[in-house]
Amino acid sequence: MRFAPSPTGMFHVGGARSALFNWALAEQAGGRFVLRIEDTDAARNRPEWTEGIISALAWIGVNGDSPVFEGPYFQSAYEEQHRAAVTRLLAAGRAYHCTCTRDDVKARTGSQHQGYDGHCRERGLTEGAVRYRTPDQGVTVVDDLVRGRVEFPNDAIEDFVVARGDGSPLFVLANVVDDIEMRITHVVRAEEHLSNTPKQQLLWEALGVAPPVWAHIPVIVNEKRQKLSKRRDKVALESYRDEGYLPEAMVNYLMLLGWGPGDDREIMPWSEMMPLFRLADVNPSPAFFDEKKLRAFNGEYIRALPAEVFAARCEPWLEPDWSREIFARVAPLAQTRIAVLSEIRANVDFLFLDEPVFDQPSWDKAMKPGAEAILAGYLARLETVSFDPESLKEALTEVGAEHGLKLGKAQAPVRVAITGRTVGLPLFESIEALGRERAVDRLRAALGRLAAAPAPTG
Secondary structure, three states: OEEOOOOOOOOEHHHHHHHHHHHHHHHHHOOOEEEEEOOOOHHHOOHHHHHHHHHHHHHOOOOOOOOOEEEEEEHHHHHHHHHHHHHHHHHOOOEEEEOOOHHHHHHHHOOOOOOOOOOOOOOOOOOOEEEEOOOOOOEEEEEEOOOEEEEEEHHHOOOOEEEOOOOOEOHHHHHHHHHHHOOOOEEEEEHHHHHHHHHHHHHHHHOOOOOOEEEEEOOEEOOOOOEOOOOOOOOEHHHHHHHOOOHHHHHHHHHOOOOOOOOOOOOOOHHHHHHHOOHHHOOOOOEEOOHHHHHHHHHHHHHHOOHHHHHHHHHHHOOOOOOHHHHHHHHHHHHOOOOOHHHHHHHHHHHHOOOOOOOHHHHHHHOOOOHHHHHHHHHHHHOOOOOOHHHHHHHHHHHHHHOOOOHHHHHHHHHHHHHOOOOOOOHHHHHHHHOHHHHHHHHHHHHHHHHHOOOOOO
């Protein structure tokens, strides 16, 4: 896989999907997944950006812990081989020097959109940029495992530049040379690169090496069927990682963007998907990145975690002074209610804060006339009632009945007083986990806040 460091510090989910398809092939064949960093552009080459690529790949399991992984290699280390390839192409008459500028071409053709016209082909120049001499007739055929036979008329491929005037190679040639040097057998990449493939295949053949197996996998689109864009869509793999998506769920979901195992199952681990994967089964149609579906996948994976693993995965999102013992009491309840790990904080932070963080809309909704009586009545019982969920529920049911309210209505002000929100974990288990003394303090604090509130006007 070839990746250029990104100044945005972002690793695109499309790149992650391509990496997983390549990884599956490498594991099936007992081959190698080669990671190469395209670092010849100095403006885009910083160690932290390269580290971002390596870190993102490692998160989805593509890393050096496996004998399949090889690299990272850096394109800049192969400059000598790149220049040697340019020399070979020139010596074989497959390339030539050219001093034409874009303005020169425009002046001769009368169009700024016209491709290069071959003006320097027979001039015998010894300096200038180097262009590959594209055949004038016939077609270049790309046999693609996903798209089948794709023909490119040679007369529609201009003599393209492979090296600058200073001899430094361009990306199109450097990639081919690197692939040859690294004995790459399969190139699996995004559909958008298909247009570059005939040029690269011509270079493979000109350098005397059979081209690799090509496979251009479908573009990933949003709900409007627009290609995912970093300017418009949530595309950074890191953003999903930081939000609390599990790598297992992300891997599962990305593998299904354009491919399926052939049965009705969708939730399945890598160990089961990998042996079933076939490039020939990849659908060439655009693949819809459905974040809602990914979220549902993640929820399934969260619920399947062993309790102790779930607790460990939640740690980065918990309060600094969280208690493992207290969290363990409510973790099973939270595990069934969250879809991403970052949601755990809003569900359990009331347990670890001195005071709950009140959500003002929740407070306004719950603390209607009559709420004070419910809180006071429940406070009186809370100081003596047996402190288990069933007894706590029974006590509030009685308070509610005294004021003509069913339990659901009576719960609202108590829940907000205890947790700060109208939604969350089961109330009575939450009160039990909080403890009698802290629960009593919170009911008193809520009553004090109500008493201090200005009286409604009008």
